[in-house]
Amino acid sequence: MKKFEDVLFHPLQVDSNIELPEKFTFPFYYEPHALSILASEDLQHYLEKEADFDHNFGLKPDAQGMVIGKMFGVMVVQREDQSIGYLAAFSGKLAESNVHKGFVPTVYDTLNPKGFYKIGEQELNQMNKEIEILESSDDYCSAKKKYEDNVKAFDSELKELKQTIKEKKAERNKLRDSEVNKLSPEAYENLLEELKKQSIYYHFRLKDLKNDWNLKVEEAETHFKSLQTRLDTLKEKRKAQSASLQKQLHEQYAFLDANGDTKDLLDIFENTTVRIPPAGAGECAAPKLFQYAYENALKPIVMAEFWWGASPKSQVRKHKQFYPACRSKCEPILGHMMQGLTVEDNPILEVKKHEAPLEILYEDDYLVLVNKPHEFLSVPGKTHLDSVQTKMQQYLPNSRPLLVHRLDMSTSGILLVAKNEKTHKNLQKQFIKRTVKKRYVAILNGELSKKEGIIDLPLRVDLDNRPQQLVCYEHGKPATTKYEVIEVKEGKTRIHFYPITGRTHQLRVHAAHGNGLKMPILGDDLYGTKAERLHLHAEELTFEHPVTKKELHIVCEAPF
Structure with missing residues (x-):
């Protein structure tokens, strides 16, 4: 038998008393078939004794790096010559790579430095750096502060003057009423004239204040908005490029079903409640296994997924324990990929x-x-x-x-x-x-x-x-x-x-x-x-x- 890492189809020595199931595993609620257990044990032996990659699963006290447990998947498949073997996959990346000997490839390698995604990601990172430099520059910060301070000072002085005008007007009105019967007609007429002059004075004072501050605010605003426009243009460009890159990426994840029909992530998630494919969709073990099996004329028989490593802080995950495929990402994808397969009934719907x-x-x-x-x-x-x-x-x-x-x-x-x-x-x-x-x-x-x-x-x-x-x-x-x-x-x-x-x-x-x-x-x-x-x-x-x-x-x- 070839070493694990030299092949992707790993032959299985199947006991004669183990019968092949008539239906494929329902991946979201299952008890692992004897063939899945046999394949999982073989893969676990490799992970435990022979693995040639460096990844800290949290199982060895002297291991270096961040502890990251991982979900692994096995799919027992049948060749056209009726021989039985299994495929192996991991969810996400492993040891900072998507490619490892013995494991089926990802549908699209986002980590390939020569691929459009990594190149596009570098361009976005450069835009992020430009935006960060501009937002933190002294010119932008001082221009923003000057504009905001001027607006604030103008508002404060305007409110203060308006309050003064209101109080002075009330005083004039009170004076008109109180002096009407005290002063002679000529003296009262002189008083009204004086009060009118006061009113005109505050009218022009308000007008002058607005004119002075409008000039200051406009000057500060012009300088600030010139910088802000440049910043907004960069952000809009980043947003458009990010959306374009994401769309292009979603189109690269084109999944086969058992009938040979293909759908990409956008097609698959179009009629779901979320509509937009969630981050990491297509990177789980199960879609990788199906894709490789279909591309290489291998008939899926059963599958299972197990956790390898220390339990994470949030989820309940036990080392070597079997778990169902995730629902938010994999349910729509596998719903397409299992078309044409005879699959076990969903026991949850019983x-x-x-x-x-x-x-x-x-x-x-x-x-x-x-x-x-x-x-x-x-x-x-x-x-x-x-x-x-x-x-x-x-x-x-x-x-x-x-x-x-x-x-x-x-x-x-x-x-x-x-x-x-x-x-x-x-x-x-x-x-x-x-x-x-x-x-x-x-x-x-x-x-x-x-x-x-x-x-x-x-x-x-x-x-x-x-x-x-x-x-x-x-x-x-x-x-x-x-x-x-x-x-x-x-x-x-x-x-x-x-x-x-x-x-x-x-x-x-x-x-x-x-x-x-x-x-x-x-x-x-x-x-x-x-x-x-x-x-x-x-x-x-x-x-x-x-x-x-x-x-x-x-x-x-x-x-x-």
């Missing part, structure tokens, strides 16, 4: 129904508490209508049931439902004021040494992979969780969570994240590994009854 009536934990004239099954929606989704909300509407046809809070689809346990708006508002206030006490029980996939503690990691949605959440100290919402370990046994930890806030996927991220407990909840298909179910259950809820004002304490034991 209709999940719960035929049996929901278990009622407590009910009175004002509210009802139910036990939500796992893998069942709290409220109707875009494609799944069956939910706790719809079942409550069927159960209470003469009421207007309203869910006071929600649970993730994969989480089971106590849900509180109000039978009318007044009750709903009262209960919601209790949640907002955080007087409601909640306790969840979970099983972590690992043995936790700490007995108790508090996790404080702000969360926001991962824009590239909705509905997943990531830790973000800049834009995330505060998220705090108390925890208490109940039992550690056979590689698993039973734990109680007491969420102080109620963010989406809060407990799941706080458990799995590297700055949290570093242990995903057992069965977490988003932040850990899939199992028969997510082992997370809302077990206890304590709150004040909105009418009786008595404390209600509801318990629903976990089914695991």
Whole structure:
């Protein structure tokens, strides 16, 4: 067998008991096929033992450079002679390069120093430098300051004079009224003449002030605007050149599908909600793998992507763990590239129904508490209508049931439902004021040494992979969780969570994240590994009854 780095088609010795799948992997939600695992293990062996590039994945304490984990992809393919092998790719660049032996090439190499993109980028950088020099030059700064100072001084003096004129006018009016019956007609006529002269004086004083300052401001403005026009011209030129360069780049990313049809990034994203291809679109592993396979008459069989390296500070990523393709960039691209392939159905679109009536934990004239099954929606989704909300509407046809809070689809346990708006508002206030006490029980996939503690990691949605959440100290919402370990046994930890806030996927991220407990909840298909179910259950809820004002304490034991 040739060395890994000498070939792009890496032969696989496939065990006779491994059957080729009839359908290609659905890349956005999958369990890796045995062939994908076999290919991934081979690639991981190369990364671990033989890799001839220098990149700090954060796995070796003595490694130099910034720690950057990386997503790698494998695609098992079949040649026309029926032989089986796999292709390998990495997302983005690796060791500051797009080209490495053994990995399929990128669709377009933006790092090629002789390519139009690098040349155009250098021209833009030169424009940026010219703009920066002009904006920071003494001439521009002093001209701008002089113009702004003159405008400010003119405005200040004008306001001051107008106020004086207003006050003097009021004094004259008062004098006219007070002296009309005191002075003789001749004396009063002389007074009016004097007051008129004062009025004319201030009229000309205002006119002179405006003329003087208009000359000063106009002179300063002319000099400043000559420099500003030059600056604006440069910025407009930069903007036009940047847009032209970006358009040209998007046209270079032309992707094949299984039928041999081609679409570039502009065509692919034209009918999406964003319309403009996001930065880095086409640079992920999956599009590279498809493109090379189609260009070389290789039939895609299965694929998988795994993370290699230390976990990043924001996302939940575990070394060697498999992950789906990203949605914001890859979903539109792969939606085109998989045309003509027979692909597995999207399991997310499978209709999940719960035929049996929901278990009622407590009910009175004002509210009802139910036990939500796992893998069942709290409220109707875009494609799944069956939910706790719809079942409550069927159960209470003469009421207007309203869910006071929600649970993730994969989480089971106590849900509180109000039978009318007044009750709903009262209960919601209790949640907002955080007087409601909640306790969840979970099983972590690992043995936790700490007995108790508090996790404080702000969360926001991962824009590239909705509905997943990531830790973000800049834009995330505060998220705090108390925890208490109940039992550690056979590689698993039973734990109680007491969420102080109620963010989406809060407990799941706080458990799995590297700055949290570093242990995903057992069965977490988003932040850990899939199992028969997510082992997370809302077990206890304590709150004040909105009418009786008595404390209600509801318990629903976990089914695991």
